[in-house]
Amino acid sequence: MRKTRIHILEDDQEIRNVIEILLKEEGFELQLSSSFSELKKNIQNAMPDLFLLDVMLPDGNGAEICKDLKTDLFTKHIPIIVMSAQNNSEQKAIDAFADDYISKPFDIDDVLERIKKQINRSEETKSAQA
Numbered sequence: 001m002r003k004t005r006i007h008i009l010e011d012d013q014e015i016r017n018v019i020e021i022l023l024k025e026e027g028f029e030l031q032l033s034s035s036f037s038e039l040k041k042n043i044q045n046a047m048p049d050l051f052l053l054d055v056m057l058p059d060g061n062g063a064e065i066c067k068d069l070k071t072d073l074f075t076k077h078i079p080i081i082v083m084s085a086q087n088n089s090e091q092k093a094i095d096a097f098a099d100d101y102i103s104k105p106f107d108i109d110d111v112l113e114r115i116k117k118q119i120n121r122s123e124e125t126k127s128a129q130a
Helices: 013-025 036-045 062-070 089-095 108-129
Strands: 005-009 029-033 050-054 080-084 100-103
Touching (some): 005 013, 013 108, 029 036, 062 089, 080 108, 089 100
Parallel strands (some): 005 029
């Protein structure tokens, strides 16, 4: 059975490192990007099973990227969790069809729990459609 692949789009190196260590310890395969342009290149090689997107990015807005992914035929089925430290971002994430929202600063255990919940939900949906 192949590992679950998670794509992390986070421009803050320290936050990306913390999430990377946590998820690798849990056995996930990771794709890491620090910009939207990097994400676009990375998903051409391999599509993830879940996206974890920051809102504030050097070349885009995570909520807008979420909406683009959720309205694209090839990525609309992939769960997306949006993260932000901005107070007004949760509603933007909901409006962009995000599957979940995490406020920064975040609790590591909460992040892991939310990721597992979205992956389980996605797998249940795939099984029901098969």
